[in-house]
Amino acid sequence: xxxxxxxxxxxxxxxxxxxxxxxxxxxxxxxRTGTVNVLxxxxxxxxxxxxxxxxxxxxxxxxxxxxxxxxxxxxxxxxGSGASPFDLAQVGTGSFTNLAANGSLQPITDLVLKxxxxxxIQYPMLITIGKEVYGxxxxxxxxxxxxxxxxxxxxxxxxxxxxxxxxxxxxxxKEVGAVENPFSAAYKPGWDLANEFTNIYLSxxxxxxxxxxxxxxxxSPEALKTLATMKDLVGYMSPNALGLATGxxxxxxxxxxxxxxxxxxxxxxxxxDAKVSKVVGKVxxxxxxxxxxxxxxxxxxxxxxxxxPRSMKGDRETAFLLLMEATKLETMKAAPDLANxxxxxxxxxQYAKGVQESVAAQAPSFPTEPYFSLVLAALxxxxxxxxxxxxxxxxxxxxxxxxxxxxxxxKGYLK
Amino acid sequence: MRLKTLIGFVLPSVVAMIxxxxxxxxxxxxxxxWNSYTKTEMVRxxxxxxxxxxxxxxxxxxxxxxxxxxxxxxxxxxKNFLSVLDVDGMERxxxxxxxxxxxxxxxxxxxxxxxxxxxxxxxxxxxxALSFTLIYTxxxxxxxxxxxFLIALGVHAVVKPLKGPLIFASLLPFVITPVVGALSIxxxxxxxxxxxxxxxxxxxxxxYFLQNAFTTGFLVILxxxxxxxxxxxxxxxxxxxxxxxxxxxxxVVDGASRWQSVRYVIMPHLAPLFSFVxxxxxxxxxxxxxxxxxxxxxxxxxxxxxxxxxxxxxEQNFHKASAAALLTVVGILLLLIPLILRTxxxxxxxx
Numbered sequence: 001x002x003x004x005x006x007x008x009x010x011x012x013x014x015x016x017x018x019x020x021x022x023x024x025x026x027x028x029x030x031x032r033t034g035t036v037n038v039l040x041x042x043x044x045x046x047x048x049x050x051x052x053x054x055x056x057x058x059x060x061x062x063x064x065x066x067x068x069x070x071x072x073x074x075x076x077x078x079x080g081s082g083a084s085p086f087d088l089a090q091v092g093t094g095s096f097t098n099l100a101a102n103g104s105l106q107p108i109t110d111l112v113l114k115x116x117x118x119x120x121i122q123y124p125m126l127i128t129i130g131k132e133v134y135g136x137x138x139x140x141x142x143x144x145x146x147x148x149x150x151x152x153x154x155x156x157x158x159x160x161x162x163x164x165x166x167x168x169x170x171x172x173x174k175e176v177g178a179v180e181n182p183f184s185a186a187y188k189p190g191w192d193l194a195n196e197f198t199n200i201y202l203s204x205x206x207x208x209x210x211x212x213x214x215x216x217x218x219x220s221p222e223a224l225k226t227l228a229t230m231k232d233l234v235g236y237m238s239p240n241a242l243g244l245a246t247g248x249x250x251x252x253x254x255x256x257x258x259x260x261x262x263x264x265x266x267x268x269x270x271x272x273d274a275k276v277s278k279v280v281g282k283v284x285x286x287x288x289x290x291x292x293x294x295x296x297x298x299x300x301x302x303x304x305x306x307x308x309p310r311s312m313k314g315d316r317e318t319a320f321l322l323l324m325e326a327t328k329l330e331t332m333k334a335a336p337d338l339a340n341x342x343x344x345x346x347x348x349x350q351y352a353k354g355v356q357e358s359v360a361a362q363a364p365s366f367p368t369e370p371y372f373s374l375v376l377a378a379l380x381x382x383x384x385x386x387x388x389x390x391x392x393x394x395x396x397x398x399x400x401x402x403x404x405x406x407x408x409x410x411k412g413y414l415k
Numbered sequence: 416m417r418l419k420t421l422i423g424f425v426l427p428s429v430v431a432m433i434x435x436x437x438x439x440x441x442x443x444x445x446x447x448x449w450n451s452y453t454k455t456e457m458v459r460x461x462x463x464x465x466x467x468x469x470x471x472x473x474x475x476x477x478x479x480x481x482x483x484x485x486x487x488x489x490x491x492x493x494k495n496f497l498s499v500l501d502v503d504g505m506e507r508x509x510x511x512x513x514x515x516x517x518x519x520x521x522x523x524x525x526x527x528x529x530x531x532x533x534x535x536x537x538x539x540x541x542x543x544a545l546s547f548t549l550i551y552t553x554x555x556x557x558x559x560x561x562x563x564f565l566i567a568l569g570v571h572a573v574v575k576p577l578k579g580p581l582i583f584a585s586l587l588p589f590v591i592t593p594v595v596g597a598l599s600i601x602x603x604x605x606x607x608x609x610x611x612x613x614x615x616x617x618x619x620x621x622x623y624f625l626q627n628a629f630t631t632g633f634l635v636i637l638x639x640x641x642x643x644x645x646x647x648x649x650x651x652x653x654x655x656x657x658x659x660x661x662x663x664x665x666x667v668v669d670g671a672s673r674w675q676s677v678r679y680v681i682m683p684h685l686a687p688l689f690s691f692v693x694x695x696x697x698x699x700x701x702x703x704x705x706x707x708x709x710x711x712x713x714x715x716x717x718x719x720x721x722x723x724x725x726x727x728x729x730e731q732n733f734h735k736a737s738a739a740a741l742l743t744v745v746g747i748l749l750l751l752i753p754l755i756l757r758t759x760x761x762x763x764x765x766x
Contacts, residue, residue, distance in 0.1 A: 102453060125465065127462075129461070129462050130460055130461060180606070180607075211472070212471060240605065243601075243631065243710060244625075248605060303464060310482070364467070365464060365467050368462070369473055370455075370473070370474055373729075385538065388715060391538065407732060410498075
């Protein structure tokens with residue numbers, strides 16, 4: 001008696017779980033054997049895509065998916081070696097640039113042509129260099145404006161579209177004491193801070209390099225304007241601003257201590273998670289503000305894609321078919337809010353609003369010059385020194401240029 | 416002892432030392448003297464991505480006949496070291512005209528000019544990192560010894576049933592993974608975090624612990640003490656178990672106060688352990704890294720180990736990172752010279 005009721009309970013619970021989870025479509029191909037090894041980031045969205053690939057692992061086909069938190073290091077090591085242990089890997093914008101620059105990627109143009117119709121491969125998903133396709137992208141991510149709908153409404157402040165409007169709004173919020181720190185962004189020196197500089201600098205129309213060379217060009221009037229804007233923003237941030245990373249800014253919003261901020265689109269849904277957020281339903285999302293009226297949104301677009309190594313052990317067509325399974329319409333539709341999917345019409349919830357508006361406002365791509373990471377390293381330190389008052393803006397920029405020039409010479413990009 | 420027996424005993428350790436210490440060290444020295452990069456050529460390419468189309472001239476790797484990218488190796492001599500030490504930056508700090516204040520334009524006195532030179536040098540990555548590393552080492556070393564000893568005396572004095580739980584609790588900070596420990600400390604001291612709010616309600620006002628180099632440095636030192644004091648405690652506590660009880664009792668019979676028996680009986684007995692903890696802690700402190708990474712990312716309070724990490728991770732230059740690592744080793748050796756001399760002298764007197 002007791003036993004029966006318990007097993008009924010368990011099977012009932014299992015059924016509920018099955019029904020609650022996203023229903024995954026069946027594998028769309030059969031008759032392939034062998035082993036395919038896949039490498040990807042350990043994010044929920046990759047978990048979901050890995051499940052779609054594993055649905056094909058039957059009748060002699062083995063699919064191993066390794067989800068790692070050290071993707072950049074692992075994929076560059078694996079693909080750079082003589083015989084890559086992985087046949088398929090997910091990469092971000094930065095890693096793709098490095099892999100392409102090192103000649104480690106395999107062209108997959110023929111396979112794309114063969115399966116374009118069957119899997120409805122959309123044009124924006126293709127990553128091409130010259131005439132060859134080197135990757136299939138599936139999602140984009142960018143930073144955009146997060147704002148407290150209730151506070152802006154209460155104090156009659158329109159949603160800011162430029163940084164001067166952000167500063168005006170922050171000033172008003174501070175004067176009336178609406179919130180502890182009107183503005184927040186990840187200003188921790190290093191990659192985060194250099195990335196925030198990049199956002200505003202590109203919107204100002206600034207250039208990092210002379211055309212067609214690695215020669216630095218960021219000691220410019222646009223850079224001085226960018227630094228001035230950043231210093232003004234710091235005035236409305238927490239005094240701890242230079243210690244704050246993305247996670248800390250997310251917490252500040254969830255705790256209700258800030259009203260305006262620049263954050264990653266992937267953090268939007270966390271604002272309405274009642275377990276950790278005091279501001280459920282109160283945070284709105286909009287395009288990243290521009291440096292000035294008419295300028296593009298001050299943010300850059302990142303994308304994630306699957307690529308295959310030049311030196312692979314597994315069967316390339318099987319690996320490609322698994323890629324297709326992970327990125328087909330049914331897979332994306334089964335989890336519309338896990339990512340900002342590249343196929344049109346899937347990610348349309350309110351959390352995608354900031355991304356869509358930023359893209360519509362001409363947000364540029366994240367710079368893909370192989371030497372750009374050296375600029376980020378140099379600026380990450382010097383912009384921090386400027387904001388902390390240890391250097392003037394001119395000093396910081398000339399020091400950053402000097403540091404970049406030195407490291408670019410050591411890497412053979414400059415003579 | 417026969418030679419064969421001696422070799423039998425010593426050989427395994429010698430092999431281990433060669434494999435694990437000597438070879439990597441030689442490798443690092445080798446790397447630091449060279450520079451290498453992938454050979455590239457500038458070509459015009461059209462690249463199309465989900466976020467737009469780019470047509471521009473950019474570097475492409477030069478491939479050899481087998482399709483592998485060509486690597487260029489250059490002998491650099493001491494250039495990587497000079498680059499880490501930022502000799503250029505130092506020259507400019509000394510060469511700058513400091514006869515007038517750059518902001519106010521008022522003439523400057525000699526002490527002010529020297530201050531300007533020092534300020535500029537301290538802003539250079541290596542020298543800024545070195546100065547905080549030395550400050551961190553100098554402040555934490557005595558405090559680790561003092562607090563470790565006090566806790567050891569306290570635990571030694573409590574009744575037996577309490578000892579186990581107390582030792583366990585005192586050791587916890589030392590057991591926790593440094594990055595996790597540093598993160599928890601950061602989360603205690605951020606805006607509206609537990610300790611910040613507590614201090615505010617006690618009337619200290621709102622303190623922002625990451626607002627500048629001084630407060631961040633304070634937090635890094637606090638973390639260092641929290642993490643390392645347990646090590647000093649457990650070593651000294653073990654030492655306390657070996658203090659001859661009759662000597663302590665004799666001192667009490669002679670009328671010594673509690674402080675006097677600690678100062679003149681217990682402390683001399685533990686002297687070798689104090690040296691040991693100092694030695695280990697100086698080596699550790701000079702390599703401080705995790706709290707720097709977590710609290711400040713080098714903002715104002717940097718360290719030499721963080722500099723090495725930055726060169727490796729940010730600039731992706733393992734040659735320069737090797738040079739920075741070797742300079743760190745040299746620094747540790749210089750700091751340890753007095754202690755090693757002392758140990759050697761004690762050893763000789765003992766013999």
